Amino acid sequence: KQEVTQIPAALSVPEGENLVLNCSFTDSAIYNLQWFRQDPGKGLTSLLLIQSSQREQTSGRLNASLDKSSGRSTLYIAASQPGDSATYLCAVGVTDKLIFGTGTRLQVFP
Amino acid sequence: KAGVTQTPRYLIKTRGQQVTLSCSPISGHRSVSWYQQTPGQGLQFLFEYFSETQRNKGNFPGRFSGRQFSNSRSEMNVSTLELGDSALYLCASSFDRGRNTIYFGEGSWLTVV
Numbered sequence: 001k002q003e004v005t006q007i008p009a010a011l012s013v014p015e016g017e018n019l020v021l022n023c024s025f026t027d028s029a030i031y032n033l034q035w036f037r038q039d040p041g042k043g044l045t046s047l048l049l050i051q052s053s054q055r056e057q058t059s060g061r062l063n064a065s066l067d068k069s070s071g072r073s074t075l076y077i078a079a080s081q082p083g084d085s086a087t088y089l090c091a092v093g094v095t096d097k098l099i100f101g102t103g104t105r106l107q108v109f110p
Numbered sequence: 111k112a113g114v115t116q117t118p119r120y121l122i123k124t125r126g127q128q129v130t131l132s133c134s135p136i137s138g139h140r141s142v143s144w145y146q147q148t149p150g151q152g153l154q155f156l157f158e159y160f161s162e163t164q165r166n167k168g169n170f171p172g173r174f175s176g177r178q179f180s181n182s183r184s185e186m187n188v189s190t191l192e193l194g195d196s197a198l199y200l201c202a203s204s205f206d207r208g209r210n211t212i213y214f215g216e217g218s219w220l221t222v223v
Binding site for chain 2: 031032034036041042043044045046049051089091093095096097098099100101102103
């Protein structure tokens with residue numbers, strides 16, 4: 001059974017820091033891995049999608065990597081800003097559904 | 111291009127009642143899936159519809175059901191509501207099945223009292 005774990009569960013950092021959020025999964029048989037952001041009381045916003053054949057994806061200050069063999073993905077946020085404060089969720093795509101991690105709650109203070 | 115639209119956004123129901131939630135996917139998207147989010151269980155997959163057919167179902171009781179219409183719009187229904195059904199119900203759409211980016215709506219907040 002696929003299990004997805006995110007570490008750390010919560011993170012509080014000053015503005016300007018570079019951050020790494022971690023995601024691990026137990027079964028490497030995945031279609032893809034997607035990172036989402038969720039603001040309080042809101043739905044999920046897709047940040048990056050990495051297909052199983054890819055190693056990384058970049059969008060602006062965000063970079064996500066995928067190592068299927070070790071069951072790991074990292075989301076790198078460069079030069080963090082208060083507006084980055086949210087919960088970040090990773091999800092692995094398997095047979096037409098997503099299995100989510102429990103999320104990392106990020107707070108960036110000025 | 112409009113995103114995934116869910117209605118209603120908030121609702122309060124009494125135990126034993128039933129509820130229907132609606133989802134309009136992004137135009138052109140044919141796959142619609144539903145997820146339940148609770149503080150205790152996190153995000154859990156409910157079901158996925160494609161071409162008006164349920165293709166995949168999560169581990170939820172039969173009280174949870176859904177359907178998809180020919181225009182890809184989807185509804186989910188929960189009958190005989192229980193307190194534990196209080197959750198944020200999220201609808202997501204994607205162009206096709208499996209490997210595409212999945213886009214979520216803002217969700218429907220259901221409170222069962």
